[in-house]
Amino acid sequence: MDTRIAKYELMVILMPDMGESKTAEEMQEVREQITSNGGEIFDEDLWGVRKLAYMIKKQENGYYAVLNFTLDTSKVHELEKSLTLNPQVIRQLVLRVSDSYTLKKLSDYEEQWAKDDLESKQKEDAEQERKDELKKPVRKVEKPLKKEEKVEEVKEEKEEEKPKKEAKKEPKKKTDEDSNSKSKLDEFDEKLRSLINDPDITL
Numbered sequence: 245m246d247t248r249i250a251k252y253e254l255m256v257i258l259m260p261d262m263g264e265s266k267t268a269e270e271m272q273e274v275r276e277q278i279t280s281n282g283g284e285i286f287d288e289d290l291w292g293v294r295k296l297a298y299m300i301k302k303q304e305n306g307y308y309a310v311l312n313f314t315l316d317t318s319k320v321h322e323l324e325k326s327l328t329l330n331p332q333v334i335r336q337l338v339l340r341v342s343d344s345y346t347l348k349k350l351s352d353y354e355e356q357w358a359k360d361d362l363e364s365k366q367k368e369d370a371e372q373e374r375k376d377e378l379k380k381p382v383r384k385v386e387k388p389l390k391k392e393e394k395v396e397e398v399k400e401e402k403e404e405e406k407p408k409k410e411a412k413k414e415p416k417k418k419t420d421e422d423s424n425s426k427s428k429l430d431e432f433d434e435k436l437r438s439l440i441n442d443p444d445i446t447l
Contacts (some may be wrong), residue, residue: 248316251341254278256327257334260293267307268331275311277305277326283315287347296334306334312347 258270271290278285300306315323320338320424327336 248318249314250317251312251314251343251345252283252315252320252343253339253341253347254311254327254336256311256336257296257300257310258309259332259334260303260305260307260408262307262332270330271309273330274309274327274333277323278311278313278315281315283313283323285311285313287312289347289349291350300334303334310347312341312345322344386421435439 254274256274258267275285288309288311290443291310293305293307296304314323316396324336324338327333
């Protein structure tokens, strides 16, 4: 390869509402602008009409196409100028690539985007699941009783089942009346004895 010849990639975005035949004509014109400057197209990928990242020239959509080609480095500026002057071209970008570069097609991008979306969704689901787990109330797990503790528990239950023994009846306290009546009896007995023991009294 001539040292002045390099490998390039062009992404061009055309007006979206030209129709199929007019779009094909415009794409052929873009190819001729490359080949007329001594370039050689070796790969291309037509993406079709897609939504733009932001509005350009009052357009929300554009017809995307990607072309890989070789061209004399001195002719690149001329190609870019002719594309910029084309009224049907919304945007164009020419990038120099390495000699080993191969075109990454739209199908490859879509496969990668689908994989990224799936991974992102799986991460979101896992995060949501983790949050849901944190919201659940924590159940207290009771420690199983040891054999000795179970025996103690049974003993306590049996003791609770036994009827309580009746309290011993306390002896009634002596009242003032009881003591008064006793003292009167003692007094009477004393008098009776004195009469019996009196020698002057004959029975």
